[in-house]
Amino acid sequence: MPAPDLRHPTAVAILYRSIGQLAHVNSCNDAHNLAFPVDRSHPDRQFGTAFPGALMFRRWITGVLIGTALVGVTSPLFVRSYVPRTNDPVRGVAVLQPGAHYRWRSEGYATTRIGPMGMPGKTSFPAEDRSAIRLTLWGDSQAEGVCVDDHDKIAAQLSRLSSDQIQIYPFARSGDDCNDWIPQIAALAENTETRGRIDAHVFLIVEWSDWCIEIDESPESISTTFSTISATLPAFVIQTVRNIITRGDGTTRRRLRFRPGPVDAVRAGNVSGPVDQSNVRIESQSKLLALQLQRLRQGCDQPCIFVYAPMIPAITDGQVRWNDPDQRLFERFQRHCADHGFHVIDGRPAMKSAAIEGEWPRGFHNGQFGVGHYNASGNRIIAERLLDVRDRITPSDGSLSLDEAKD
Amino acid sequence: MQFTQIEFLLFLGLILLAVWRCRTRVTRNLILLAASYYFYSYWDYRFCGLLLLSTAVDYFVAERIVRASGRRAKRAWLLVSLCVNLGVLGFFKYFNFFIDSAAALFESWQLHPGTLNIILPVGISFYTFQTLSYTIDVYRGKIRPSNSLLDFALYVAFFPQLVAGPIVRASELLPQLSQRPEWSGRRFYSGFQLALCGLVKKVLLADRLGEVVDVVFAAPQLYGGLTMWLAVIGYAGQIYYDFSGYTDIAIGVAKMLGYRFPKNFRHPYLATSVADFWHRWHMTLSRWLRDYLYIPLGGSRCSSFRTNINLITTMGLGGLWHGAAWTFVLWGLWHGAALVCERELRKRIELRKVVWLGRLSTLLVVLFGWVLFRSASLDQFTTVIGQLLFQSPGIAWYPPLAMTAITIMILEHAAWTTRLRIAMRLRADRWYTPIATTVLVWCLLLYAPRGFTPFVYFQF
Known part of the structure; x- marks a missing residue:
């Protein structure tokens, strides 16, 4: 992947520069601390002294892909499935x-x-x-x-x-x-x-x-959207999105709260009464x-x-x-x-x-x-x-x- | 607001952005102070007044102590601080406990004292100890009083450590707050990794174990002996990962903001003695108790008998600090008694020779202590101990996720004693770090238990 031209800052260039700064700072630390290696012979060095941003960038992109693949491969052991519905x-x-x-x-x-x-x-x-x-x-x-x-x-x-x-x-x-x-x-x-x-x-x-x-x-009524999602997306992705957008029961939409407390217990749904006999x-x-x-x-x-x-x-x-x-x-x-x-x-x-x-x-x-x-x-x-x-x-x-x- | 909420992530992102763009130290501290009060008011805005009171009293008292001419006057001002801080803590945390404990006495006088419906303010035990340490250190001449109310208010209310520690000394944090920290990519990354590991500990390990522990401890008479052992070991894991996870997030967030907090945990279940355990568990509380309670009582510079009494008193009060219940007091006394026994044994036998024996015996002492700590009443405690020791029949429940979490705990502790611990730090220059980080983030999103579990130490 060619490294971007840093004279014309784009979003990618800014990201590269940030990683480069991070790497530069880390390259100055002793061996016991976090240290980013500086490969002096690396072609990325053309962007300035000690600039392994491209290396870091590639490493993280690869790492994210491998990590996601690992989770995807192992997820059937731990994640339920999502099966599409059809009309019988x-x-x-x-x-x-x-x-x-x-x-x-x-x-x-x-x-x-x-x-x-x-x-x-x-x-x-x-x-x-x-x-x-x-x-x-x-x-x-x-x-x-x-x-x-x-x-x-x-x-x-x-x-x-x-x-x-x-x-x-x-x-x-x-x-x-x-x-x-x-x-x-x-x-x-x-x-x-x-x-x-x-x-x-x-x-x-x-x-x-x-x-x-x-x-x-x-x-x-059958929801074609859910069936399409179930048929196309991997279960671990659906489950992740569901975890983020729903509350503990898995069905109620999560609502973020930013106003100061206290939270009304009744509104929070913590009240359960005895069975009405x-x-x-x-x-x-x-x-x-x-x-x-x-x-x-x-x-x-x-x-x-x-x-x-x-x-x-x-x-x-x-x-x-x-x-x-x-x-x-x-x-x-x-x-x-x-x-x-x-x-x-x-x-x-x-x-x-x-x-x-x-x-x-x-x-x-x-x-x-x-x-x-x-x-x-x-x-x-x-x-x-x-x-x-x-x-x-x-x-x-x-x-x-x-x-x-x-x- | 809790560190595991999505709201907190958004809040933190905004704060990081705001302080990053900040030019001056005062503005930065003002933003952090406002954020800290918002963080606290998210739970209950009505208790921000207590924080303000504690801040104002100790700031004022510290100045007065320095200005006071005689030792007597200094001591009087210190007493004011102690009365206000301990009075507030005593009322909110221990009022009902003392009333309940003295109920039998009152009733013998034909009096029927009622209890008050008092809400325990979150984090009161932590910030009270923090402000007390400031005033006592000023009184002892160890530190000079802060000349900025803003810095001091931020020291008391700084959101990463406000509700469950670590208990940071004024000498550690105030100098950092008096200057603008330089942006450091390394520190930011290190803080991020620490916070991520803390989240994993809390959400994936502690909360999973908690699901089992809560069920078994709710009805210990129903479960068999082996399940009970699993629950007790599970609780040891839950409380460790819960609290150390919280601390890791607190330290990590502070690091991302540019500040350094002291360590609070050092793999306590690897301790070879009970004394060693307290050098590894809740280290900031241990040193607080040592410096402000044990040593003023005379420490170990007196007779052996008196030293033992000091140890038991310190640990008993340390237990009471955790919660207003006799089980906590007994937990503290149990550890105090164990420390005394160990001290006496050490005079006769060389205990350090057999490391594994030391670890095993310490672990058993600690596990027994956790049963006391977790039990809601002494009846429940006796039931649990009965099930553990006599293996009564009952439901045999072995949840795979909890067993996995316990296995991870054992492996993690074992790995820490080897060179593998270097790999566990997830240094940025290692090839596996991006993979491990990605997997951890996915696991947090995917395998977090449904439902919201507050941190165990929030109740203290």
Whole structure:
């Protein structure tokens, strides 16, 4: 790279001069201090006495490139992936691109392969077996099995435990709620390729907020910008930008504050109140729940099974929480389900027993036990509870085919 | 404002630009003083008054001490400074502690004293010790009082060391503030590297370890013995990297501005004795306690028994300086007792012969001390010690990131004892320095834990 002409100061020339000054100062220091070498035979010397600016400049440019390459090469070991979303014609929603690999690095350390119709961890459909029960699994990130290896996810564990007599098609997506699931179930029922090929629908309930919400039938919008960014930029660059522009939760836009303190604690979002157990809240939640369950019944002919596995047992503020604060709401829910003929499986006793035996169903070594997502044990417990469906569901003669699903 | 915030980087950039363009020393110091007060008010502007009070009182008292004719008058003025500074510190930091501690006594007299909702001003322990050292040094005739209120105010409030040290003596900083530092590329680069290393220590090591330590210490009864050991070692790493990281940033930022601060840490976990540990850990506090507490108490120039009492008193008060809780006092007394034992042993045995044994025993003493230091109560302390010693069953949690951070700590300390430490300085003329610097910057941006963690020593 030719060195710039310093008689006509440009931005590069000023940079060169600064580095040269830095180098000159350092060249005067003793061996124990920072010392920039002065190569007297170097062609850069033509710019004046002891001017190794060009050498330094080249060294730093090379160093930055090599350093960035090193981080880029090693980042898949530590940085999660960003996978673009595509519109799935069968489900009618945006799903992670089939065939992609999704790395989990925050809580658990796992890689999920995305299968047809965006199914996490289910890359192919098993050979047709008319005696097998075929279930769909709906839920949020807990049902999706985030941070859990594919062979430890609910679908894989249930398949193993039942000797392939129960097959689960995991349609759960992180961040989804019943307003996302019910239209998808209707879409599957209307689709000629999937109609009659699903024996029952399973819903994993972890948080009531996924069901106690107003009915929203607006279609899902897919952000092409995010998908383009995910498809083009390396994950470590996206993650870096995200770290800079968002706050701790990774989604809220970071706002810089320059005004003097003190900061209002309420505005800072540090306040968390106790769970509202009032009758008013339970009444309103129950009402919303009833409406959503009725909507599900109207849009779905197949049997529906609910697995209730809330966030207990949990470790919060140094205490183990064994009791479900939403017990009363759960009782209401059971009554609504009985009215509609839905089956409810209570996963709480099995979760508690596992925790008592020291096998915490939630949390990972990389995160924290007792909080967060279900780990391999939690997924296994849910799969074990789902074995009961063999007594209730009889397989139909339809089956989902991989090739058809791809279309 | 904290050194790890993006706001601070922008603030620092502006200040560097402003002082670089500054022609005169007075303007430069005025800018730095205004910046320092803004830095402090970013946390809570209402407490800037305390800084002003401390500055005004000590500036005035130091002048009066010099002007006073008799020793008695000088001592009276010194007493004024001690009363004001220690009074403010005592009220804001220890009022509720003493009320709580004396509650049983009050209640036996049918009195029910309430506590006040007092906010502990950030950095009060540090700047109080700094201003006290100035007045005491003037009283002792070691330094002359500053003839510029601006310089003295900047000495007290200088933002790199305002909230968590290092505790800089007036004799170290005031002469530097009385002249305009020359621009030096070498010094700037050296300061930048130091600040970068400090950020890495704080964000990538201390905060990662803190994530585990906080969880385990919140419910020690739930975790198994090995996890508890991991948490205790993790806390040793967390507090070291947190505080030494802060100090590195402070020294680095000061260097970038053209000023030199004393060192505060020298790989304390390599200490071969407890006395050696205190020559390596929070060195500016150690020498403050030595010069203004231990020696005035008589130091080691009295009987052996009295020397031991002096040691224990000094360390106990040093513990109390850290926080208003009995666990801190006990932590100080524990170190005092260890120093006494070591002193007595040294009279009988030559301890220096087996270096590794010295290091190991010192480390165990220090780790035990950290359990006291970290525990919120004596109940929690006994639970933790019980889990450590009796290996009760519980959750076996071995977070890979924390284990990696501990491994890095061990390797870093091991490397420091070899020639590799030269490479760790990241000298500008080395081929690997640009690569290492780039990797460190990327790691800071990429792997910093989400969420904001304040420095541990801010609470003191």
